[in-house]
Amino acid sequence: MVDINWIPQRASSIPLHLQIYQYIKNKILNGDWSLGTTLPPQRTLAKQFQVNRSTIVAALDELAADGLIEARVGRGTIVVNNTWSLLASSPPPDWISYVRSGIHAPNMSLVQEINRAEANPAIIRLGTGELSQELLPNKMMENVLQLKINETLSLGYSEPKGSLSLRKAVSEHLKTKGINVSPESILIVSGAIQALQLISVGLLKPGAVIFHETPSYLNSVHVFQSAGMRLFGVPLDGEGIMTHSIGRLKRQHNGALLYTISSFHNPTGTVMSEERRAHLLEICKKEALPIIEDDVYGDLWFDNPPPMPLKSKDSQGNVLYIGSVSKSLSPGLRIGWIVGPEPVIDRLADIKMQTDYGSSSLSQYAVEQWLKSGMYDEYVQEIRDKLWDRRDFTIQLLEKYFADIATWTIPKGGFYIWLRLKQSITTRVLFEKSLRENLLINPGSIYDPTDQHHLRLSYSYASLLDLKYGLKRLSELIRNLK
Incomplete structure (x- = not known):
């Protein structure tokens, strides 16, 4: 089109x-x-x-x-x-x-429509998974970019794994999460999506089966499908992915790896419990099933931090850990990292050099300065407080306008509220009616093709005024569809 x-x-x-x-x-x-x-x-x-x-x-x-x-x-x-x-x-x-x-599969038409609508400044974006412009650290970034040229800044290509000084800074940052790795075990990437792309083409064979929570962010991007992989959903509950069937499923379907967002899951907001994490590690170790742990939301907790990442308890190199500053600091920097065994990181670094010859050296320098100076920790604490206020504001709106038509769980961090509508409707129709009203929503069918009950709401992007108007009008549209 x-x-x-x-x-x-x-x-x-x-x-x-x-x-x-x-x-x-x-x-x-x-x-x-x-x-x-x-x-x-x-x-x-x-x-x-x-x-x-x-x-x-x-x-x-x-x-x-x-x-x-x-x-x-x-x-x-x-x-x-x-x-x-x-x-x-x-x-x-x-x-x-x-x-x-x-060979790269197109996004589902609904996702393409969302991507196009997000470019329209008149649209109220009720599902967008990124920080609002008003929350981004523009002034602090100006200070960081008042460059003091030193030995850590190079405007040339960086080495295959990324800037060594940045990898050292990331290594120190990861220690706060209980992850102790050397810079040689870290690859700098251009965001989590590139991390998944590198894994799909560098480590997996066409036809490989990828296990994931259902619903899952993976269904909304075709990274693995375009490389010829098959996705297989495993149910999740309030404690995270349900582990009791993973061993059987691995043997039955010859699963290649398991992908999980362990903290503040996209789209449900679920935090995997300490006990569930331990059980998942135990089962995957027994079944020789590697894990991709996507922890891009892990820094965005409110009252209490989530349990330590799976990677912090990984004693055999079974977990590839993905982190990023796209959700917490700036999506425009396009900087993330993969942590894993050195042979795996070497392989992925080689693939990355063949595709883009390294992430932006200027962005790498900026992220290094944020991490080394302590500004990142200071800023993230501020963002947690603001997101916490936004979450509470959104919950108040839901209690006012949605109490009789939907249920939800109050998230403990991240961006998302997984809203379950009490009556099944055609979410595609709701999407189209909402868009005509300049409201952009993320239907559950993006994350699970069979889902007609859920919407992914985000309190991170729209202004408080837009949230108030948008959620009130959305509740009216839902009632009119009954």
Whole structure:
């Protein structure tokens, strides 16, 4: 589907349908909408261009008369010509066939719509999993970037595992979590997503089975699926992933590894209990099942810290640990890390060098300064307090507007409230109705394709004013769907 970020000018002397005709014609002739591109339905175009449907019909008739588009049964209206095929004897490349044959699976359509909607400043984002601009440390970052050039800053490529001085700082930071590792066992990556990509192509075979909690963040990104892996969900309860069946499932499905967000799980907010962590480690050790522990939310606790990470009790190198500053400090820095046995880190570092030749040296330097100066710990404590206040504010709104239509568990940290609707509805319909009201939600089906009962709410991004308005209006939309 094409993106349209333009509307015709009603004050112009040129009729609306001719403005739209010229806009689409230019897109085709410039090659932006290549051969085979499907145009949105007429009703959608009318909404995007903010005109009547009859105006769209008139514009499309002009384009069809020029031989640029064609309506086909079962496929809609598609681009059938462009400047190359008009002027050259040989047809232009069919880029759509290339797009469809690429090895990386596209995001589910709902996730693509969310990604597009997040770029619209008029949208109230009730599910976005990142810190609000008002919470980000812009002033402190200015101070960090008032660079005092020294031996730790290099604007060239860093070594394969990342800046040694940053890895030393990360090593010291991890000691506060009970993880004692040398810098040689740490790989700097461009966020947790890249960590998963490196693992998928560097350590696993196509067809490998990945166990994960269900629901799971993994279902919303196609990192493993695009590498030919198969995801297998394991239920979770209030204490985390349910471990009693993992041994049987591993033998039955020849599981390759297990992925878990042990603290402030995405999307449920669950914290795996101390006892469950010990049992999970014991079972995975017995079954020789490696674990990927994603701990990007681990610093964002409120009244009490969560249990120490699985990695802190890992005596045999069975756990690959992923950390990041994207959730706690700045998503724009794009800096995270993988901790694991040196041979694994060496392998992943080699793959990373083949793909991007290292994460940004400037971002690495900035994160190093945050960690070494103590500013990171100071800032994170401040963010915990602000997120705690936001959580309490959101819970008050839920008690006021959702008490009769939903249930929830109060999270002890992180960003998310996993809202369970008492009556099953079609969450896709709710998503579309909400978007028409400039409300963006994250339906549970993103994290579990069978889920029509849940919404992932976030108190980290929208302003308090927007949260108040957005949740009140959302409750009204849900009631109207009954």
